Amino acid sequence: MSFFPRSTGALLILLFISLFSNPATCQLQSANTGFISAVISEKGLVFVKDFLVEQAIRSLTSLRLPDIEKSVKIPLIGGVHLAASNIMLDNIDVSSSTIRPSDTGIQIVASGASASLSLKWNYTYSTWFLIPVEVSDNGSAFVQVEGLEVRLTTRVDNQNGNLVLNVTQCVCHVEDIKIILDGTATWLYQGFVIAFENRIRSTMENSIMKKIRDGTGKLDSLLQALPKQIDVGDIAAFNVTFVDDPVVKNSSIEFDVDGLFVPSPKALVGNYLQKQSHSSISSVYCGDSFNMLGISVEEAVFDSASLVLLEQGLFHWIVDKVPNQSLLNTASWKFIIPQLFRKYPNDEMLLNISLPSAPVIKISQKGFVAMIFSEMIVEVLDGDDTIPVACISLGFTVSGAAEISFNKLVGRAGLNDFSLSLKWSKIGNFKMFLIQGVIRVLLNTVVMPYINIHLHKGFPIPVLHGLTLQNARIITTNSTMVLCSDVAFINSSNIT
Template sequence: MPVKISDNGGASVQVEGMEVGLTLGLENQEGSLKLLLKHCGCYVKDISIKLDGGASWLYQGMIDAFEGKIESAVENAITKKLEEGISRLDSFLQSLPKFLPVDDKASLNVTFVNDPLLTKSSIGFEINGLFVERKMTLVSNNHHKNLQSLVFCADSSKMLGIALDEAVFNSASALYYNAKFMQWIVEKIPDQSLLNTAGWRFIVPQLYKKYPNDDMNLNISLSSPPIIEISDGKADGIIYSDLIIDVLETGKVIPVACISLVIHASGSVRIEGNNLAGNMRLDNFAMSLKWSNIGSLRMYLIQPVMWTIIQTVFLPYANAHLREGLPLPIIHGFTLRNAEIIFSNSKLTICSNVTYAKALDLSL
């Protein structure tokens, strides 16, 4: 007959003098971060396993006999788990996107440039940071100087610092300009009387005389990419625009004059989630007659009209897009918190803490 044997008891385990050592390397590999495990080891000085209850006197002898092998097995198991964890973290870093979509026209090139800069308390990364066409998939070969210093934040307790050179903003400006995004036809404005020749009869009499009581529209386009300049404490923009006055007569669009504008604006920026949003206001503008099919124009009479159009049409249109913001290079799942924005010579710096909605999934 089979004999059933059972036993029960308890055990306590005490580990003394455990040391774990890791030596890691972090380098740029074709625009991605490569995490290298150079050394990994675990040392256990002593493991004490005490059994009680049942036939613990029998098992205790076996445990004591294999104590050295148990210590070695624990050291190997911990080392293996560390190696697996580093491998998963490396896979996660390798999987970070090289381009962040902004909209259907543009992406932000976030490929890493140069090797990270390591200090005792922080890691500095340099990314390409320029805006490229959405369809572009090749990494830019633009030359970058070696990263000389980390982003400076006056509040050293901030967890993250991001420095954006004005070249980043000007790359976005050039991209949207080349995509023909910076042109539009204005058919409705707050003062709708300005879109009828009757509203111009005392400003440009010959326009009203030639096209009495005809509706009009304004064809606005930029003649070159806007220029963004960042200096201590502020950001400024220079916008070169052409405004064509069109008369709508019996189903035809008749261009009658073109006025060139040079608009000087100052801007403010703020953080919206993980986006850098902005707003601009008019400082001053200059204007000149580019061409006319209705004779010479008295520009000093037209200037107040242009001021009204810039303030009520041009700037609201531009600010509607600026409010949407541009994405900052933040790892998915993290959100900026209590961010500060600092303007310096040709550079905008964001110093912030971060929060995350959930732990990073490294089980790749």
């Protein structure tokens, strides 16, 4: 067997990504609160607004409005049946748009917009010349719309852990319409304007509002389809259930999620730890100015990851291969533990390492520190027998830092200090300071390099398809880690 089992890489990454997301003696408890908070700042809201307005324009362009028919009386002509068909919204130009979050909801206003429509017209009427004769004609028309304004107000509520988007107001108003008919007589132009100006106005307003409501309905479906948990291999699941309603302020919106890890594939039956302190919007602060997005992760996320690994029995390793293989032979220990060599001369050895408790991870302004307590049983291979000869309690601390690289959370770690004590021995007592050098070599040449290999590979940060993080950085404070980032489109033409 090698130093780490196959799943250890995933375990180390799981522990590390819990950064992004105290002693492990707590039992399963229910806590209706979130351990990860995400804040979309004013800058981020403007980004979202611009995207939604752009998508609305795309969906409205080439929109076909319902046909219109009407009979009118025109002087000297009499009763005329008019019809407008193939009414197409060809273009919309939005000069300004705003987003206004408040306690009553989030309002997006597009104002001062103009639009152009094209349509086909036809008319029929009867006249008498000895006998009744039906007169008809058809052609095309152009409609210029000015002063178009759309107001959309929505609320985002939490419903059983899912986000629900409710439209509380959708208003569309057209200020002015100018109709130009191609190749027509004055009498038809006036009659057409009288018959259809208000109808085109109302039809356009109603069609735009319906299209926008349909779009928000699709967005609501996407929000409700968001998963409540994300599987991390076959080891654990990340609970991303939304907690409480979003907090809407004048220039930001905060979303809280549970954020704890649970064993997979168990159901999300509750949280592991009672919340000690809860981050507020003020804690998700990214320096002198807000980035588009700020995500704060509390230490409790670490605790849950550690507990999952401990409960799954995955804090256990058999060390039988090391870079300096001679260290796993009693001959290398004859001057350190003479009685071991005398009793088992030139026998191969194994190190059976397990963690009786989960690592304790603390976050500070300097980064993170992990305190790990383990037990190492020295086993000798004597023929076909594996004989445990001594158990050493080993405690060590590891410090490190995290950073963002190409949409991945990566990091580095280094050994700070360690301590040894003899728990029991079948070969008599021996001095711990004599073996400190060997243990330090094992930690620095085997354990820490292996951990750093996996930390360097990193863990992909969940980002919506088509988006990428930009100017991302990580800030650590007391008990909290904050990811601050802007987002950008990889290729906006592919976003739908």
